[in-house]
Amino acid sequence: MTLFFAQTAWLVPLYPLLAALVSLAWSPGFIWKTGPRPCGYFNLTMVSVAFAHSLLALLAANAHPEALPLHFGWTWLQTAGLSIGFDGSITQPALIATLFVTGVHVLAQIFAIGYLEMDWGWPRFFGSLSFFEAGLCALLLTDSLFFSYVILELLTLGTYLIVGTWYNQSLVVKGARDAFLTKRIGDLILLAGLVAILPVTGTWNFGAIASWAAAQTPGSLPLSQELILLALVAGPMGKCAQIPLHLWLDEAMEGPLPSTVLRNSVVVAGGAWVLLKLQPMLALSPLVTTVLVVVGGTTALVGALIALAQIDIKRALSFLASSWMGLLFLAVGLGDPTVAGHLLLVYPLPMALVLMAVGTVIVSNVTQDLTQLGGLWSRRPLVGLAFLTGAGGLMALPPFGGFAAIRELLELCSASSQPLLLGGFVLVTNGLMAAGLVRVFGLIWGGRPSVFTRRSAEVLWLMVLPTLVLMGVVLHLPILLARYGVFATTPLLGWGPQAVPLLVSTLLGGGVSAVFYLRPHPLAQLPSALGGLQHWLAHDMNTENFYQRSVVALVVGLARLSSWTDHQLVDGFTGATGEAALQSARRLSFTTSGRTQTYTLTLLIGVVLMAAWLLTIVPTTLLR
Template sequence: MSVPPPETAFFATAVVETAFLIPLYPLLGAFFSLLWVPGLISRTGPRPSGYINLLFNLVAFLHSLGAWIAFNGTPLTRSLPWLDTAGLSIRFDATINTPVLIAMTMICGIHVLAQVYAIGYLEMDWGWPRFFGCLSVFEAGLCALVLTDSLFFAYVVLELLTLGTYLVVGTWFNQSLVVKGARDAFLTKRVGDLILLAGLVALLPVAGSWNINELNAWAEQATPSPPLTLILLALIAGPMGKCAQIPLHLWLDEAMEGPFPSTVLRNSVVVVGGAWVLLRLEPLLSVSPTVQAVLVIVGGTTALVGALIALAQVDIKRSISFLVSSWLGLLFLAVGAGAGETAWQMVLVYPLPMALVLLALGTVVSSNVTQDLTQLGGLWSRRPLMGIAFLVGSAGLVGLPPLAGFGALRAMTASLADSQAPLLLTAVVLITNGLISAALVRVFGLIWGGRPSVFTKRSAEVLWLMVLPPMVATGLVLHLPILIHRAGYGEEWGPMALPLLASTLLGITAGSLLYLFSTEHLPKLSGPLAGLQEWLAADLHTEGLYRRTVVGLVAALAAMSSWIDGALVDGFSNRSGDLALEGARRLSLSTTGRVQAYAFTVLVGVVLMGLWILTRHTPAFLSL
């Protein structure tokens, strides 16, 4: 075995030890974008801001990739003090290990592809500085999230990502739907963030630390109790909101009103940020069986219901957004069932295939005047490369060998054998996998299958900048099993491989018969099932339910508070003021301008005050 030269070894060590600085690269790109935001630089137009952000993101990707290659397996830790007062010590703890480097490489790589894609997608747009700057902030936040070992700073980063979602979704803020989508995304995620903050504050006096490694070590000796269970339930609320799990799932489809490159990033890597925090806390959450049961129920429900809702959607973006929630629901189920190692593999497998699916669909949205699935079709003769890219990305998400999604789902089904309800949970995974397969084939059939419609007959070609990223991502998805195996994941076929493959083929067959080879463009269910289809298409009328319950309760409380403020608080103050003004007005009538009258008034006042004093305090000489 050859020994590397000292210069090479020194360079490799330096690359790994400076990997803590990777989040600073995109932050610098976002900072330089500020020069174009208020028009400080106007002669060049806004395009240089995008190129500068792309350059810094490329440097971040190369640094993270080099650190992953040069990493020798020994974790590196750093701890920087941030606040130390009154017995409260808050430090920014960070760790470099193999999963962190893989995650940062994935984050930075997908951001590079998305920003190249955005240069073509937003060619005629003037909002480059704000948009590209926000994308770089996303990248910096996600890299910091995977680096940090501090639960407190993980919460801070999640809050910044929530703000970033609001800014990116609201890029085209002159459109009412965009404003509504940005607002709903911000408020819905804030619900989970606030509950997470409550659990974060309550956890410190119980566990004595916010360091995630110390919390997991403390969990080994901790015993479940009702207060601890409530705290742990609060901790999973934040990841539920970030991963769009029921009932905090409404924001994801509305957030797709923003530019499509931001949708690619949000649905592939940003949503996984919540899953990353959940997985880091998995040893702590396993202390409470109640919390694990809640994770299984939430994940299983979201997986099944999300896939069913996706099958009934007619909007391209909405159909994919519910599949995102469904797939991440399987991850929540794995964490709740105690399959933490499998969940880590799922986190590493998911982002790249989903990004590829969205990159392919973005070319369709960009080159057609509609994103209604019922009005598309026949694009295989005009967009075969994008159709192939979509199929490869879809195959990477479901249980279809030899791609990485098959290995992750097979490992998950195998790990469920040790759970408390192996048959039920395995059935949920297999059914969800079949439904996701059918939903993806449905989208492919309605866009690329059939005959061209009036909207696709003259579908224009997209710029090469929008074709290059999907082609690169296609090659990466095909090679992802090799990369995952190099990271230490991936096993041989097990007893659950054939049932998983059968569920995938069943879903593909059903989707093909209904939507790819069907004479009807959108098969309609008949009889009682028609109502079910409409119910699923309307997202179970969840928004209306929220409006009648949560929003209605808040509105009633606001109305009652307004009445109390107006009738009691303001009423008392206003009445007191009116009485004072009336008294002053009446006293003003006694003003005559004569000194005798003023002297007489003072004399009367002195006499009355003296009588009052005498009646309350009798002098000692009078009491003898």
């Protein structure tokens, strides 16, 4: 395989970017006689070209491993001693991640053609999806922290556009606004850290930053630099929906489901990619690593708990996405980027498969309320098997890749300073995630048919085909990972220390959930005495109300104080001063008599007073 495709991998983001730009011709209606469909087909063609180029580049890189990494770049701005350039690095992990991103986008856009068959907003939606893909591929290939921030900002804009696709609905507008503002908080803090870190390291290049970090002594950084590193963590926290910047992912579920497939699988992983690039520098600060462990462990456990109480399908799965990303943050905090990379590697495809499977249910059954579904196993066994395949990849169940990655994390926790606490977090989180996935499966495919599912119609093959193709990829993913030496194969994929307790937690969590939800059990709904607990979890532990009463109330109070100060003090002082000047001028005007001797006397008195002041004050000043 020629190395040409690997050397030109920087072209991959340009294919979907071109599709997004061409979509602008359809979106405002410049091209209207063709209808919206040609725009969607053009976007699908260009993302397919990007996928083909990514695949050929990865094959070429594997055929010539000695040629990697390949570097490219160009200067974007050079002035006053400051040089900012787009530095890129083509590595095997970057090519694998690019292949995942482009592959999921191809399947998601085919899925979207069926899902949005009767929708007229194709140009705006498909153009936004291609814009998303271009940003993600550029993020994977860039080797610059500055341009990583720029691309993350563009992805925030893309989130706003995609979530707000159906902008004539009030909940959609609120979801797009809240998602944009919540992610902007992390982006602004990241910008502050980005500006502050340049004088410290002298570069924004990830490779140079890693070299700088290797020359430092861990734990020797001053507090100011540790705070800068904390600011750099805020950006990935927002993108990966980690507590306390996690509310946006829940709000973003108001968008069409094909965008949810991409957002929950590959978009949230974009922030984790930046975090992995920064890991050599973050490992220098015990404060930062402790924050990563606390945030990651808390989000993993709390996200899995909240998912168990959700009745909306997409929201139940979105909190599981936050929970998985929490495990990745935990691995980075414990100082092992390899384990974190494995967690990132095995996550996107199973999550995309799970969402595609439930998407075929949502589009044909009107509702996405879990309590109104059920009994679909006899009508939709294939997509039910697809859901189970994706669920197996997201829990610690051998031989799926998720088991190997979570087992490595559990082993890492066992070797930490708090093995019981952190290991317990991982085991409980894994059990809760298994319970949450089995709960969703049981409420949709188990039990008896409801009013909404009794006459459940078949969906278009355009939705079933990509779902089943992705199921085949997920089933073969462990084999591919073992072939390339990512995980061991004996006796099972990734089997090793801590495997038995991890498998027990999966079977326990999934088994208990199956008892309650495959054939609905009365205890599946908590008794009235504990109903408040379920309500509290269902409403995200009232986090939004807490923010309204604390952060939002503080900002509103400060704004009102500023408004009162400006109105009463600033405007009052200037207004009173002006009014006093006008009144003085008015009174002075009454003293105008027109007599020359009066004016001369006034001038004479002024000169005498000025002379007296000079004779009194100036000599005293000179003596000092």
